[in-house]
Amino acid sequence: MNRILAIETSCDETAAAVVEAGRRVVSNVVASQIELHSRYGGVFPEVASRQHVLAIQPVIEEALTKANIAAIQDLDAIAVTHGPGLAGSLLVGVNAAKGLAFASGLPLLPVNHLEGHIYSNWLALPERPAPVPEDSFPALVLIVSGGHTELILMSGHGQYQRLGGTLDDAAGEAFDKVARLLNLGFPGGPVIQRMATQGDPTRYPLPRALSHSAEHRFDFSFSGLKTAVLNLVRQLEQTGPPLAEQPGVVADIAAAFQEAVADVLVAKSADAAITFGVRQVCICGGVSANAMLRQVAQARFTQLGLPLHIPPLAYCTDNAAMIGAAAYYRWRNNTSFPCDLSLDVFANLPVA
Numbered sequence: 001m002n003r004i005l006a007i008e009t010s011c012d013e014t015a016a017a018v019v020e021a022g023r024r025v026v027s028n029v030v031a032s033q034i035e036l037h038s039r040y041g042g043v044f045p046e047v048a049s050r051q052h053v054l055a056i057q058p059v060i061e062e063a064l065t066k067a068n069i070a071a072i073q074d075l076d077a078i079a080v081t082h083g084p085g086l087a088g089s090l091l092v093g094v095n096a097a098k099g100l101a102f103a104s105g106l107p108l109l110p111v112n113h114l115e116g117h118i119y120s121n122w123l124a125l126p127e128r129p130a131p132v133p134e135d136s137f138p139a140l141v142l143i144v145s146g147g148h149t150e151l152i153l154m155s156g157h158g159q160y161q162r163l164g165g166t167l168d169d170a171a172g173e174a175f176d177k178v179a180r181l182l183n184l185g186f187p188g189g190p191v192i193q194r195m196a197t198q199g200d201p202t203r204y205p206l207p208r209a210l211s212h213s214a215e216h217r218f219d220f221s222f223s224g225l226k227t228a229v230l231n232l233v234r235q236l237e238q239t240g241p242p243l244a245e246q247p248g249v250v251a252d253i254a255a256a257f258q259e260a261v262a263d264v265l266v267a268k269s270a271d272a273a274i275t276f277g278v279r280q281v282c283i284c285g286g287v288s289a290n291a292m293l294r295q296v297a298q299a300r301f302t303q304l305g306l307p308l309h310i311p312p313l314a315y316c317t318d319n320a321a322m323i324g325a326a327a328y329y330r331w332r333n334n335t336s337f338p339c340d341l342s343l344d345v346f347a348n349l350p351v352a
């Protein structure tokens, strides 16, 4: 059966889930702190840790109740995100998991947060229209979250080669920073997506960085794009009223920005997919919730005849089910875990 209780507290969501055999989500509870942090315009680490302390126990209890688990001993293992993430936030989840493992005698499986995002695509979910990835490798994985933008070649379960990544801001970070520039609030991704639906992406052409760079063929850079938006905003406000009073301008900038990000992510992923002859493509992380990115990626990979997997929306952003899935595949394949019970908050995806 291999029922795993997974715990995730790396950033601003307190999450717990019970996952069976790596794929079946028996319960999945996420307590979001977004409202709490939105007043600060970003995640406030100390506030996040304190909220995790308050939420962790009820969230774990709810996950167990929803999964009809009466006693911890009915589980087979406990998995927890041990990094990368905010140190104070990770500590809360890791300590809760250690306590449960120690008290029950169950094995404790430390999971890398990025590997968790990758395995969000392996979860079999009723709301997922496409089949989950099979064990057909190599697969190309694009991780796009608030803290990371990574292009990875996956040659088997737990086997990764990093092809490239962002040289500066992560894709989600760029959404959040541009939303702040446009006075749209936090988090930036969903609100930019909403504004962009009413905008014209062609009105303000924005750059696609490193598109023709041989040296950085599989790398990304989003800080120039953010600066281009900043300069555009300054220029528009110098020659006219505040942005919010200029009809349609914010929506047009949001649409142009979103399209620039989606274009560059998909173009480089497609280039890598062709170059390495992959058999399937997976996109994951908070930004993979973006409708424009999903649409551009689907069109391009259909054209290339490659199966594309993107998780259902609720599993794009942080959750514990993905941590349970990643733990299962490492455990099943007897892949060594990257660390013992120490708190390696800088832990990065173990790459070849």
Ligand code: KG4
Pocket: 011, 144, 145, 146, 147, 148, 171, 172, 173, 175, 176, 187, 188, 189, 190, 193, 285, 286, 287, 288, 289, 290, 291, 316, 317, 318
């Ligand atoms: O994976 P995630 O929940 O947390 C990290 O591990 O970082 O990703 C959060 C990021 C935020 O930057 C947020 O703005 C972005 O994902 N995001 C989106 C969308 N929904 C969330 N970006 C673009 N479009 C969206 N619909």
Ligand code: ZN
Pocket: 113, 117, 145, 146, 285, 286, 317, 318
């Ligand atoms: Zn994440």
